[in-house]
Amino acid sequence: MDGGPRIAIDAMGGDSGPTVMIAGASRALRKDPSLLFTFYGDEPRVREEIERHKNLQSRVDVVHSPESIEPSEKPSQAIRRARTTSMGMAINAVKEERADAALSGGNTGALMAMSKLALRTMPGIDRPALAALLPTLGETDVIMLDLGANTECDAQNLVQFAVMGAAYARTVLGLARPRVKLLNIGTEELKGTDELKAAAALLREADYLPLRFDGFTEGDQLSRGQVDVVVTDGFSGNIALKTAEGTARFVTDLLRRAFKSSLRSKAGFALSAPALNLLKVHLDPNNHNGAVFLGLNGLVVKSHGGATPKGVANAIHVTASMVRHGITRKIGDDLDNFRAHAFANGSTK
Structure with missing residues (x-):
């Protein structure tokens, strides 16, 4: 065939x-x-x-x-x-x-x-990562990795995840230079673990890669549409993913309960049905199904x-x-480029 x-x-x-x-x-x-x-x-x-x-x-x-x-x-x-x-x-x-x-x-x-x-x-x-698309308020979804494959990651792992996530964004979202951020407890450069700070320093220097590193982001900004790729370790990523899924279910269940609470609420539901259907479509995990091992x-x-x-x-x-x-080829090309620049700058990593 x-x-x-x-x-x-x-x-x-x-x-x-x-x-x-x-x-x-x-x-x-x-x-x-x-x-x-x-x-x-x-x-x-x-x-x-x-x-x-x-x-x-x-x-x-x-x-x-x-x-x-x-x-x-x-x-x-x-x-x-x-x-x-x-x-x-x-x-x-x-x-x-x-x-x-x-x-x-x-x-x-x-x-x-x-x-x-x-x-x-x-x-x-060094380690593969699990990446998936999450809904946002922006024009495109956000890619997040790692979502659970690696509970502990060093700076090199996070940089590799950034390269892979950017290649995924170029493939699935059609973005020439995806915006990449590291998930952190704050956006200031002094915040976060030593691994996050080291990864940020490496990514700031890698302006030759087909991505735009924009520093750190916090968990409450994941759905705002201001970033294309969010990079983190699998422990934090899995917690963030499950929290987002739980929040989506909480919102929809709360709305359903509220609209059933009185006759007036039921009438309001009828008037709000088009907007609520749009919300349901946006939050439906089936519309974002398919996580990939990169x-x-x-x-x-x-x-x-x-x-x-x-x-x-x-x-x-x-x-x-x-x-x-050809996402595998794209990742390979970007990694070769990164390693060549690192070697030229005296790094053996």
């Missing part, structure tokens, strides 16, 4: 398994008919779902996997079963260049561990386990865009 990017999909990953993953692929194909898929999973179940989506049938291959990764399974256990699980087989397809990217909605820790073991990190990258010799994307078909389709579109724009 000729066509666009081929995406290897862990059909058994996610809360609803093949039902949602395959429906999402079908939805994505309606928007982008050039896509190709290879589904890995329980073949009878996968083929039964494919039968429900006629548009998929000429665009897919199915590879049977005898096992799948459990949501609570430890990464160390998952690695030992990589070759026989739908998740591991999808990742291996990228390693063996039988697919351009892998997508899974399964266990994040297992996906990270197996991806890193199979694909290895790129030259110049820094590997291959492309692996994590879909939210509870994503709807719409969310899976969005993750597929993000994946296809990164394949088409």
Whole structure:
């Protein structure tokens, strides 16, 4: 089959398994008919779902996997079963260049561990990072990394994350020189850990890179639309992400409760429905689904386990865009440029 990017999909990953993953692929194909898929999973179940989506049938291959990764399974256990699980087989397809990217909605820790073991990190990258798009009040979303892959990071890790995040922004958001900031407890140069200060100093000197370093940002500014890439360690990033998601649910639940409190409130709800629908669309995580492990010799994307078909389709579109724009190559070129300047300035890092 000729066509666009081929995406290897862990059909058994996610809360609803093949039902949602395959429906999402079908939805994505309606928007982008050039896509190709290879589904890995329980073949009878996968083929039964494919039968429900006629548009998929000429665009897919199915590879049977005898096992799948459990949501609570430890990464160390998952690695030992990589070759026989739908998740591991999808990742291996990228390693063996039988697919351009892998997508899974399964266990994040297992996906990270197996991806890193199979694909290895790129030259110049010490640790891969998990990056995702978050909604803002600006014209574009903001990219944030790391969101949980690395709980502790040094200055070099943060600089590498900045380079990778900027390449992601150039690919997915179409920005020539993305605005990059480091997440900190204040915007003043004297605030923050030694690692943050050292990373900021390195990024200020790297004006030859296709990014614009704008210093520090605080957590309350993440959604204001004043930055394109926010860089932090995985511990802080995961807390910030979960806090933002919780706040979004709090706001929507509070509004729902308020509008049900009286007849007058219900009447107000009817008048406010268009604006509230816009709010719902903006805060819907399915519209921002698809976190990517950056820094590997291959492309692996994590879909939210509870994503709807719409969310899976969005993750597929993000994946296809990164394949088409050669994000791995862009990251490699930027890292080569950074290392060459560092060597010229007497640094061996």
